[in-house]
Amino acid sequence: MLPSSKHSLSAKTNFRRIWEGIVLTSLMFCATVSVFVTAAIIFVLVSESVVGIGDSLAFFQEVSLWSFLTDTAWAPQYGEGQFGILPLLAGTLWVTGIASVIGLPVGLASAVYLSEYASPKTRGIIKPLLEVLAGIPTVVYGFFALFFVTPLLIKPFAENVLGIEANIFNAMSGGIVVGIMIIPMVTSLSEDVIRAVPRGLREAGYALGSTRFDVSTKIVVPAALSGILASFLLAISRALGETMVVMIAVGAQPKLTWNPFETMCTMTANIASMANGDAGTGSVEYRSIYAVAFTLFIITMGMNIFSQFILNRYREVYH
Amino acid sequence: MNLNPSENLIDTATENLPGPAVSEKPGSPELATKIETRDLNFFYGPMQALFGISIKIAERSVTALIGPSGCGKSTFLRTINRMNDIIEGTRITGTVYLENESIYDPQVDVVELRKKVGMVFQKSNPFPKTIFDNVAYGPRVTGIKNKNELEEIVERSLKQSAIWDEVKDRLNSSALALSGGQQQRLCIARTLATNPEVILMDEPASALDPGSTSRIEDLIYKLKQEYTIVIVTHNMQQAARVSDSTAFFYQGELIEFGLTETLFRSPREKKTEDYITGRFG
Numbered sequence: 001m002l003p004s005s006k007h008s009l010s011a012k013t014n015f016r017r018i019w020e021g022i023v024l025t026s027l028m029f030c031a032t033v034s035v036f037v038t039a040a041i042i043f044v045l046v047s048e049s050v051v052g053i054g055d056s057l058a059f060f061q062e063v064s065l066w067s068f069l070t071d072t073a074w075a076p077q078y079g080e081g082q083f084g085i086l087p088l089l090a091g092t093l094w095v096t097g098i099a100s101v102i103g104l105p106v107g108l109a110s111a112v113y114l115s116e117y118a119s120p121k122t123r124g125i126i127k128p129l130l131e132v133l134a135g136i137p138t139v140v141y142g143f144f145a146l147f148f149v150t151p152l153l154i155k156p157f158a159e160n161v162l163g164i165e166a167n168i169f170n171a172m173s174g175g176i177v178v179g180i181m182i183i184p185m186v187t188s189l190s191e192d193v194i195r196a197v198p199r200g201l202r203e204a205g206y207a208l209g210s211t212r213f214d215v216s217t218k219i220v221v222p223a224a225l226s227g228i229l230a231s232f233l234l235a236i237s238r239a240l241g242e243t244m245v246v247m248i249a250v251g252a253q254p255k256l257t258w259n260p261f262e263t264m265c266t267m268t269a270n271i272a273s274m275a276n277g278d279a280g281t282g283s284v285e286y287r288s289i290y291a292v293a294f295t296l297f298i299i300t301m302g303m304n305i306f307s308q309f310i311l312n313r314y315r316e317v318y319h
Numbered sequence: 320m321n322l323n324p325s326e327n328l329i330d331t332a333t334e335n336l337p338g339p340a341v342s343e344k345p346g347s348p349e350l351a352t353k354i355e356t357r358d359l360n361f362f363y364g365p366m367q368a369l370f371g372i373s374i375k376i377a378e379r380s381v382t383a384l385i386g387p388s389g390c391g392k393s394t395f396l397r398t399i400n401r402m403n404d405i406i407e408g409t410r411i412t413g414t415v416y417l418e419n420e421s422i423y424d425p426q427v428d429v430v431e432l433r434k435k436v437g438m439v440f441q442k443s444n445p446f447p448k449t450i451f452d453n454v455a456y457g458p459r460v461t462g463i464k465n466k467n468e469l470e471e472i473v474e475r476s477l478k479q480s481a482i483w484d485e486v487k488d489r490l491n492s493s494a495l496a497l498s499g500g501q502q503q504r505l506c507i508a509r510t511l512a513t514n515p516e517v518i519l520m521d522e523p524a525s526a527l528d529p530g531s532t533s534r535i536e537d538l539i540y541k542l543k544q545e546y547t548i549v550i551v552t553h554n555m556q557q558a559a560r561v562s563d564s565t566a567f568f569y570q571g572e573l574i575e576f577g578l579t580e581t582l583f584r585s586p587r588e589k590k591t592e593d594y595i596t597g598r599f600g
Contacts, residue, residue: 200440200444201444202405203444204446208460209513211430
């Protein structure tokens with residue numbers, strides 16, 4: 001009895017060892033997929049824009065980095081073609097800036113409301129609604145911007161209040177709608193960190209004779225600041241990368257302008273429209289897509305690194 | 320009864336007192352009533368946590384609330400500064416008087432009440448700010464902006480809570496760098512800075528080592544010269560050491576209330592005796 005049972009034990013051990021090996025390998029494969037994809041994307045971006053592979057030239061071998069960064073026009077199709085990133089960058093900054101001005105304060109305020117003021121019942125109604133807002137496809141937001149915000153809000157406001165003409169495609173309505181779109185993200189991420197502030201801190205605040213507003217603004221928000229900043233940066237990254245809304249509502253004319261009621265073009269919308277257009281593979285127009293994408297990649301990566309830095313720097317200032 | 324005879328409300332409540340009146344306290348017969356509750360019932364939703372609590376707490380004395388976990392002593396403590404208000408679904412009947420004022424009256428400003436009735440919690444909870452900003456928090460909320468005035472208040476409060484010498488050179492470093500006992504004394508200083516009349520303490524030393532505990536106890540002894548202190552404690556020796564009167568709570572009821580010495584030496588109630596001799600709880 002003893003030897004055979006010993007044998008079956010070791011057989012099981014072998015089987016388990018193989019099974020563990022399979023599990024380990026497949027989990028590791030899944031974990032490395034994203035790493036490989038990121039590496040591949042960086043490889044493609046760099047090879048098409050900075051260093052050419054084989055006979056083909058890279059974008060920056062045809063267009064100098066200096067003119068890419070300083071030219072004030074983006075017009076690849078005309079004549080020699082002009083490849084200044086500034087108009088696209090301006091479009092992106094306008095939209096992201098307006099979106100941030102709208103989305104960040106409203107998102108934070110609703111997070112504070114949900115966590116500090118709302119009764120459980122109210123929160124039970126509002127939170128699911130915010131999730132619905134987060135689940136709406138961006139193309140719907142785009143049409144909301146073009147057919148509701150622009151004609152009903154932006155145009156009357158620009159014409160009656162400011163006395164200027166607003167283009168049907170304009171950075172303002174796109175920015176506002178992207179701002180609305182990032183509200184749920186800011187709210188849910190900020191609310192998580194705000195709720196994580198220990199109850200004891202709130203009680204201490206109330207016990208010292210603070211109003212709810214004092215507790216929210218002087219204790220809770222400062223204690224949750226690092227997480228709130230991280231949620232802001234993630235939301236800004238999201239606004240930077242937003243494509244569909246800006247394609248529909250902001251337009252496709254790269255323009256370096258101080259007037260947000262004009263049509264513009266963002267980096268993302270430019271990439272999308274160029275990729276759909278008739279830029280022939282191997283042409284400089286085609287490779288300009290990669291240069292723009294590379295620029296966008298650097299900006300969003302910088303934002304992510306910065307938000308990681310902020311998170312690590314200020315993490316768990318309370319215990 | 321030495322209690323202010325002009326207050327007829329107190330006379331009628333005297334019969335309800337389950338224990339000997341506060342005024343029997345030897346050596347200090349002149350202490351007036353600071354806090355009085357009458358037929359206080361408290362509910363968490365459908366669950367009743369306090370049953371008809373009537374008690375008179377003398378000013379400038381230490382009153383200890385003892386009893387097994389869940390007996391309602393912390394709940395009772397938190398009715399005195401209306402901290403239970405911030406918990407959803409709580410309800411109260413009966414009255415709590417701070418001197419002559421019924422603190423649950425609709426016109427009472429709870430923010431003002433909490434400035435008069437400070438509270439120190441079981442777990443030290445300094446704000447993640449500097450030591451200075453922690454103590455200056457209360458005065459700032461009240462609207463004091465003058466830097467000299469704030470500095471004065473901070474120094475006075477830190478001295479009162481016997482932590483000034485330890486922190487005077489690092490007022491601008493984080494309060495979280497302090498040890499547990501120092502944090503708790505800082506929290507006491509923070510409470511003193513709002514200039515309260517009453518200080519409620521919810522097991523202020525239960526998370527501290529013996530050395531820090533005895534410092535807190537010394538501090539309590541000192542503070543009762545000026546303040547009315549109500550302290551919840553699980554530690555019988557602590558109650559015996561620091562308090563003048565002791566109230567024993569059991570299952571939401573006030574079983575016995577009297578001078579600490581009397582209550583510990585010759586309790587009237589069987590339950591009190593069982594509890595203080597360690598037979599349950």
